[in-house]
Amino acid sequence: MEKKSFAVIGMGRFGSSLAEQLYSLGYDVMAIDENAERVQNSIQIVTYAVQADSTDEQALREIGIRNFDVVVVAIGLDIQASILTTLILKEMGVKRIVVKAQNERHGQVLYKVGADRVVFPERDMGLRVAHNLISPNVLDFIELAEDYSVAEVAISEKMHNKSLIELDVRAKYGVNVVAIKSGRSFNIAPDPSDVIKEGDILIVIGQNNDLKHFEEEV
Numbered sequence: 001m002e003k004k005s006f007a008v009i010g011m012g013r014f015g016s017s018l019a020e021q022l023y024s025l026g027y028d029v030m031a032i033d034e035n036a037e038r039v040q041n042s043i044q045i046v047t048y049a050v051q052a053d054s055t056d057e058q059a060l061r062e063i064g065i066r067n068f069d070v071v072v073v074a075i076g077l078d079i080q081a082s083i084l085t086t087l088i089l090k091e092m093g094v095k096r097i098v099v100k101a102q103n104e105r106h107g108q109v110l111y112k113v114g115a116d117r118v119v120f121p122e123r124d125m126g127l128r129v130a131h132n133l134i135s136p137n138v139l140d141f142i143e144l145a146e147d148y149s150v151a152e153v154a155i156s157e158k159m160h161n162k163s164l165i166e167l168d169v170r171a172k173y174g175v176n177v178v179a180i181k182s183g184r185s186f187n188i189a190p191d192p193s194d195v196i197k198e199g200d201i202l203i204v205i206g207q208n209n210d211l212k213h214f215e216e217e218v
């Protein structure tokens with residue numbers, strides 16, 4: 001299978017972190033920014049870095065933007081530039097367009113003009129940190145649908161050496177344990193008789209309100 005190639009437009013905090021991660025995972029990454037200094041700072045962390053204004057269709061054509069498997073638009077503050085860039089990329093026939101949105105309304109417009117996926121990094125991180133503040137045992141929190149989420153929860157002492165049947169979290173809290181992480185091993189189809197040990201981490205799924213009660217109790 002051929003390796004996917006990525007272009008990331010906008011080398012702000014989000015774009016440069018994303019580009020650096022993809023590159024360090026072994027992918028070809030082109031960084032694009034209209035700001036010469038940002039381009040210069042990106043040279044070390046990606047395969048290529050070029051200076052261009054992404055609202056200029058001709059400039060994108062010269063870069064050969066259509067040849068990338070995925071193009072990420074990581075323009076933060078300039079909502080107009082982010083929307084216009086997305087529209088141009090769609091019209092040029094880019095295969096997959098992923099765009100960072102500032103807010104819900106911006107996200108809706110991005111889908112309308114052709115984004116395949118819209119991400120809300122600040123909103124999602126805020127959600128995670130909020131859940132971690134409710135309970136420090138919550139290590140991660142991902143929203144799946146409007147009212148359903150998955151949480152990664154470190155277990156407290158009162159759960160040590162108890163089986164899933166004994167804990168009965170489904171009846172008590174209405175949440176389901178979908179996996180148990182024990183050190184490096186990962187049990188993705190836990191049996192009701194499986195015993196939870198000190199240091200284990202539970203992956204639970206459920207309605208947000210039920211998850212909240214569970215997080216407060218564990």
Ligand code: ADP
Pocket residue numbers: 009010011012013014015032033034035038052053054055074075076077078081
């Ligand atoms: P963050 O919040 O992730 O730090 P910023 O809004 O600070 O995002 O950064 C966005 C980056 O996108 C900046 O480096 C800016 O120069 C770049 N940028 C903004 N508009 C364009 C454009 N039309 N073409 C190319 N790069 C752009």
